[in-house]
Amino acid sequence: MKGVYQHICSLIGVRKQLALLLDPEKQSMVDLKHVLWLAENSPVTMILVGGSLVNSDMDSFIEHVKQYTKLPVVLFPGSAQQFSPNADGILLLSLISGRNPEFLIGNHVQVAYKLKQSGIEIIPTGYILVESGGTTSVQYMSNTMPIPSGKSDIAVATALAGEQLGLKMIYLEAGSGAVNPVPADLIKQVKSEISIPLIVGGGLRSSSQINAAFEAGASIVVLGNGIEKNPELLSQI
Numbered sequence: 171m172k173g174v175y176q177h178i179c180s181l182i183g184v185r186k187q188l189a190l191l192l193d194p195e196k197q198s199m200v201d202l203k204h205v206l207w208l209a210e211n212s213p214v215t216m217i218l219v220g221g222s223l224v225n226s227d228m229d230s231f232i233e234h235v236k237q238y239t240k241l242p243v244v245l246f247p248g249s250a251q252q253f254s255p256n257a258d259g260i261l262l263l264s265l266i267s268g269r270n271p272e273f274l275i276g277n278h279v280q281v282a283y284k285l286k287q288s289g290i291e292i293i294p295t296g297y298i299l300v301e302s303g304g305t306t307s308v309q310y311m312s313n314t315m316p317i318p319s320g321k322s323d324i325a326v327a328t329a330l331a332g333e334q335l336g337l338k339m340i341y342l343e344a345g346s347g348a349v350n351p352v353p354a355d356l357i358k359q360v361k362s363e364i365s366i367p368l369i370v371g372g373g374l375r376s377s378s379q380i381n382a383a384f385e386a387g388a389s390i391v392v393l394g395n396g397i398e399k400n401p402e403l404l405s406q407i
Contacts, residue, residue, distance in 0.1 A: 174216065174242050174259040175293050175338060178367055181215065182389050188214045188380075188407070191246060191371065191394035193221035193346075194231040205397060206238040208404040218392065219257065220246035222307035222346060228254035244293075248311065250280035259291035263341070266332050267298040267325075268314025295339045295369070296332030298325060300352045302373055306345025316345070322356040329360045329368075340364055342388075344372025347395055351379055354386040361387030375400070377407050 181187055190209045192202075209217065217239060219232060232243055232254050245260040247253060253260070262285075265273035285292060299308060299316040309316055317325050329340045342352045342360060351373035361368050370383045371392030383391050396403055 174244060174291050177242070178215070178339075178390065182367060186213055186384050187216075187390040188212065189216050189218050189244075189369070189371075189390050189392045190214045190397060190404070191218040191220070191392050192231075192235065193394065193398075194219065194224050194226035194228065195221055196398055197226075197231070201401070202234070203238050205401045205404070206235065208401060209241065210239055212404045212407060214241060214404065215390075216242045216244055218244050218246040218261070219254075220248055220252050222248045222311045224248060224252050228252055229256050232256040245290075247277075248308070250277040253281050253284055253288075255284070255288035255290060257290055259293055260285070261295040261339070261341070262292050263295050263297040264332075264337065265299065265312055265314060266296045266337075267300075267317050267328055268312060270312055270314050273297075273312050273314065293339060294337045295341050296329065296335075296337040297341045297343060298328055298332075299343050299345060300325060300356065300372075302344035302351070303349030304347075306348055306372070308343065308345045319350070319353050319356065322353075322359045325356055326359050326363050330363050333364050333366050337366070339367045339369055341369040341371065343370075346372065348373030351383065354382050357383060357386035357388055375403075377403070380407060 301316040367389040370388040375396040
């Protein structure tokens with residue numbers, strides 16, 4: 171599938187967009203076929219695949235996912251090793267809230283030729299980690315400090331800098347297993363300063379939290395751990 175980014179942009183202001191994040195290492199926690207059926211019958215507009223630590227065969231996992239859904243499957247890689255040409259696209263994440271060069275450009279260099287040869291759609295995305303009440307997997311694995319949740323001015327300036335660098339989307343992330351989601355006020359302030367799509371994820375476990383993120387200005391809300399623990403949340407939204 172081509173035009174994932176164009177499709178995302180075309181839906182902004184038209185409908186709320188949900189992304190379902192599937193971690194191949196946690197697939198045993200859910201009935202994948204059932205979860206994807208729920209996704210097909212919900213506001214989910216794309217499937218993200220990836221995680222902080224993935225050792226599974228990404229090619230096979232994505233092929234398996236595509237057996238049960240016609241939604242676009244987009245890579246959400248935690249490292250260069252999580253690449254698969256079987257995906258429809260990739261959120262080429264640059265961890266702009268941190269100062270670890272491996273997650274700013276290092277992993278990108280490792281996979282650059284594979285990306286070019288694959289021909290999959292590349293969506294450069296500024297990844298901003300926000301403090302969420304505890305140490306998350308992404309914080310530990312990336313060895314970066316999150317932006318304090320009360321420092322919205324830093325988050326806004328970081329997002330704005332990402333847009334000025336030419337990134338096509340900004341992703342505000344509380345982190346996998348976050349105690350608290352990204353604060354609504356922080357989302358609102360970031361959205362007020364950028365003109366590119368805004369993704370929000372991490373710590374969202376209820377429809378009220380999801381709605382709060384949308385009302386604050388999120389273009390796309392990502393559900394991951396919340397669905398692993400309660401797949402029926404998709405049918406409640």
